[in-house]
Amino acid sequence: MARRNATAYAPSDEGNYHHHVNPAKWRDLRWPTCIKEINVRFLNGSYQQKLLVADLVREHYNTIPMSVKFRFFLEPEGDSDIRVLFVKMGDSHSYVGVSNLxxxxxxxxxMLNLEHKNPDNNKNTIxxxxxxxxxLEHEHQxxxxxxxxxxxxxxxxxNTNAECIDDNYEIQPSLFCPWRTEPYDRHSVMHYGFSKGQLRxxxxxxxxxxxxxxxxxxxLLQMYPLKESHKPKLLYTTADSKKLTRGIFEATKKESRWAKFFLRVKGR
Incomplete structure (x- = not known):
């Protein structure tokens, strides 16, 4: 259930999302206004698992009147922006925004681990x-x-160490976009749960x-407004961010229409 900040995917990093590069700095990885649908495919899983994910996301996210929606395909082959792998052990985590590309x-x-006995925990994970x-960032931070x-x-x-706690649990004001107007939200789906003893x-x-x-x-309405003119301007918060993006695409040796966007990864 930890968010992990990474910067790129390399073949040697398979299964490892622990590459931390300035994790406490906010970076703008929103999907651009030219993208109206984010294509999601499943690499494994039962029909029931796929349907659970698709129905839940459609109900909670696709009903928001924002400029981008998720589109689901049950088959693993074909064009995709997000690819889901169901796992039975370990944490769930996800790349962030255009970092998926x-x-x-x-x-x-x-990665989605839906082996929780409590159905509400599985819903929260998804x-x-x-x-x-x-x-979206971790609300408890x-x-x-x-x-x-x-x-x-x-x-x-x-799977918890001091670095994990610093990155995923501790309050970090700089993680949040400078134009956010929403106050702290105890009921956010991005808020971790804490059992007795985990708090002071x-x-x-x-x-x-x-x-x-x-x-x-x-x-999300503020991040992805239907009227483009109201959308906060894309920001590059640091000069090294642009250098990092160029390095990613040089390393992958792959042409990309997303090269102008500055990429990062997160998880949960």
Missing amino acids: IVPEQKPTM LHEFGHALC HPGSGIRLNRRALLKGK DPEAYILVNPAVSQGDRNQ
Whole structure:
């Protein structure tokens, strides 16, 4: 359930999304206005799993009157922007926004572990990862959350280390786009759940949210307005961002109509 910031996919990185490059800096990876549909394909999984994902995403994201929608294909072959791989072990994670487009064809851009006993946790996993695919950040890292972590307790969790906590749990104001107007949203699907003992207050806990909140919807309406003139201008926050993008495309040796966009990866 951790977000992982990476910059590119290389053959030697298969299954590894732990390449951190300035993870605390906000970067604009929104889908451009020329893209009206994000094509999603499944690399494996049962018909029921695919239908669960497609129906849930359509219900929660495609009903938002924004400029971009998800389009699902059950077959693994064909053009795609996002490729889902179902896994039975490990965390779920996703590339962020246009970062999906630098991943070689036939390689997954999103991992989904839907082996949770609680159906609400599976719903949260799906909607959280597709939120990352739309460039939504971890809401508990918003400066308005006021969350105080018990790092010692968190370090006892599986696949958790100090770097993971810094990147995915701790409050990081610089992760959030400078033009965001929505306040901290406790009910965001991008908010982690915390069990008793994981927060400084020993009796405090936070449940996961199995639905896209109104705050999430408002953010996406601001990010992807139907009227292009109202869309905040694409920003390149650092000079090294542009250099990084050029390096990615040189490394992949692949022509791309997305070269003008600055790419990054995230997960959950």
